[in-house]
Amino acid sequence: MQNPFQNAMAQLDKAVKINKTKKLHDLAERLRQPERDIRISIPVQMDNGAIKIFEGYRVQYNNALGPYKGGIRYHPLTEINEVKALAFWMTLKCAVAGIPMGGGKGGITVEPKDLSKGELERLSRGWVRALSDVLSPHKDVPAPDVNTTPEIMAWMADEYAKISGDNTEASFTGKPTDQGGSEGRNTSTAQGGFYGFEAFRKELNLPEKCTVVIQGFGNVGSHAASIWHKAGHKVIAVSDSRGGIYDENGLNIEKLLEHKKKTGALANFPDSKKITNQELLALKCDLLIPSAFENEINKENADKIKAKVILELANGPTSPEADEILFKRGIPVLPDIWANSGGVIVSYFEWDQNLKRGHWTEEEIFKKLKLMIEDSAKQILEKSKESNTSLRMGAFILALERIQEKLK
Ligand code: NAD
Numbered sequence: 001m002q003n004p005f006q007n008a009m010a011q012l013d014k015a016v017k018i019n020k021t022k023k024l025h026d027l028a029e030r031l032r033q034p035e036r037d038i039r040i041s042i043p044v045q046m047d048n049g050a051i052k053i054f055e056g057y058r059v060q061y062n063n064a065l066g067p068y069k070g071g072i073r074y075h076p077l078t079e080i081n082e083v084k085a086l087a088f089w090m091t092l093k094c095a096v097a098g099i100p101m102g103g104g105k106g107g108i109t110v111e112p113k114d115l116s117k118g119e120l121e122r123l124s125r126g127w128v129r130a131l132s133d134v135l136s137p138h139k140d141v142p143a144p145d146v147n148t149t150p151e152i153m154a155w156m157a158d159e160y161a162k163i164s165g166d167n168t169e170a171s172f173t174g175k176p177t178d179q180g181g182s183e184g185r186n187t188s189t190a191q192g193g194f195y196g197f198e199a200f201r202k203e204l205n206l207p208e209k210c211t212v213v214i215q216g217f218g219n220v221g222s223h224a225a226s227i228w229h230k231a232g233h234k235v236i237a238v239s240d241s242r243g244g245i246y247d248e249n250g251l252n253i254e255k256l257l258e259h260k261k262k263t264g265a266l267a268n269f270p271d272s273k274k275i276t277n278q279e280l281l282a283l284k285c286d287l288l289i290p291s292a293f294e295n296e297i298n299k300e301n302a303d304k305i306k307a308k309v310i311l312e313l314a315n316g317p318t319s320p321e322a323d324e325i326l327f328k329r330g331i332p333v334l335p336d337i338w339a340n341s342g343g344v345i346v347s348y349f350e351w352d353q354n355l356k357r358g359h360w361t362e363e364e365i366f367k368k369l370k371l372m373i374e375d376s377a378k379q380i381l382e383k384s385k386e387s388n389t390s391l392r393m394g395a396f397i398l399a400l401e402r403i404q405e406k407l408k
Contacts, residue, residue: 002319004085004294010320012088015396018387024397027404031091034084036060038134042108042126047116054108056127060140061087061103064406065094067138068104069344069351071145071174072127072156078107082294086145089315090344093337095399096376099348104140106131112147124152128159135160137170137355143347144174146218146293150186154179170354173347182350183362185343188369190223190291192342193313194231195370196334197287199377204309204332211285213237213307215244215277216292217266220313220340222257224289229253233287237280238266241292244280245272282306290317297322305331312336327390335392337399338373338380345369 009032016028040056057080060068070090073083083105091103108127112120134140144153157172157180164171169180177183184191201208210233214221217240229235234250245251245266259269267274281288281301288307290296294316297305302322310326311334312318318326318333326333349365352358376398384394 002295002298003081004316005081005088007295007316007320008085008088011323011392011396014320015393015400018389018393019397019400023404024400027400027407031062031088031400031403034059034061034087035063036134037080037084038131039080040127040130042123042130044119044123044126046119054110054123054126056106056108056130057083058106058131058134058140058142059083059087059104060134061105062091062403063102064403065102066100067102067136068140069094069101069143069347070103070105071143071343072106072108072148072152073145074108074110074112074147076109076111078109083107085294086315089337091403092396092399093341093344094348095402096338096380096395097341097345097348097372098376098402099345101141101344101348104142105145106142107145120152121155124155125159128156129163132160132163135171136164136166137168137351141170141347141351142172143344144219148174150174150176150181153181168354170351173350175350180350180354182346182353182365183360184365184369185346185350186219187223187227188346188365189220189313189340189343190227191366192345192369192373193220193224193289193311193339194227195342195373196339196377197311199374200309200334200381203381206286206309209233210287211236211250212287212289213280213283213285214289214291215239215280215296215317216290216314217260218291220343221289221291222260224291224313225251225253226257228287236285237275237283239275239277239280239292240266242267244275244277245269246275246280246283247272287311290314292317295319297326299325302326303329305329307331310334311339313340315340323390323392333390333392335390335395337392338376338395341376342369342373345372
């Protein structure tokens with residue numbers, strides 16, 4: 001697999017070539033490495049009594065705009081370059097969103113499905129114990145990412161409170177709502193993406209009712225499928241790591257969610273055809289939403305994409321080579337550092353509510369989220385038009401200028 005950190009740096013190089021000012025060039029030099037990159041060993045007592053050591057990470061990329069903020073990923077392929085790339089993108093994402101947070105990311109190399117609930121809890125608490133000195137509501141506020149649930153966030157927040165005595169609940173976001181979590185956090189990434197899509201729909205000449213293809217059916221992808229389906233769009237294909245299903249007449253997402261809950265898989269959903277992930281990416285549709293992992297759209301398949309527009313809810317799903325190909329082919333890509341910022345925006349709301357001991361309604365949360373996404377949409381479009389460049393580069397330039405402004 002391509003190294004995601006190299007991809008991130010290639011994107012940065014490109015942004016600096018477009019905006020040739022010395023200020024941005026100097027800032028880019030600073031952003032070529034994280035401020036802090038921590039690797040830890042986490043000893044965990046397994047249920048059979050043996051001790052197993054897991055490798056964990058926290059990358060604190062840049063805090064010019066505020067405390068480091070970013071999710072924790074549990075995955076067997078998670079490694080330091082991936083975490084660094086994700087932390088870099090978080091830095092830009094917070095800047096694009098206009099929230100007072102810097103960028104960070106964490107992870108553990110682990111297949112969580114292989115652990116019992118007790119082992120998972122001990123591992124999660126171990127991650128916090130190893131890093132508690134560098135965390136706090138005013139230093140670094142982690143959140144969920146792939147395979148980290150509200151329950152895991154609650155264990156982590158509890159462990160941190162025990163060690164530090166901090167009882168604000170603002171140390172971690174993405175907690176369950178009865179343990180200091182915010183309304184709407186679970187669906188916020190997909191919901192924010194939907195507001196972003198609506199903000200750009202006319203500009204990109206998309207029809208009022210679109211055909212939609214979604215890669216990845218986890219937290220982000222399955223909520224996206226429900227949201228687009230409920231809004232009357234036709235979700236014609238979805239997939240997970242085991243492959244996809246397709247129905248040109250549109251999938252009934254409520255029934256599909258029940259089917260997946262019952263059978264544990266997407267396969268054999270009535271009236272649907274089985275397709276591979278590569279076939280799914282090449283389907284003709286108005287909107288393609290990658291919601292799985294990095295580099296899924298790459299130089300091998302970018303030529304085959306037939307979607308009119310791509311909305312990146314995953315982080316880093318399009319490699320830099322694929323980006324060039326899509327730009328030349330006139331397929332707009334609504335970039336990850338803006339399109340999936342709903343998650344971090346509502347995480348920021350959670351942190352703010354915790355510090356003020358408040359609790360906002362879901363209606364308030366989504367109203368504020370929509371306004372923020374619409375505002376950044378306008379500015380990204382302006383920046384990309386100004387420099388006659390892609391929306392991704394527009395978002396990069398907007399983010400870099402905002403960070404630079406703060407560093408003056
Ligand atoms: P998740 O683990 O809940 O879901 C991932 C999904 O992708 C699963 O359905 C998995 O089966 C599927 N998948 C894995 N490999 C695949 C492949 N090759 N083809 C198709 N599907 C595949 O994770 P998530 O939280 O939904 O995150 C998905 C993406 O969204 C990640 O890039 C993550 O960083 C990004 N993201 C998540 C959040 C959040 O709040 N959870 C916020 C912003 C961005």
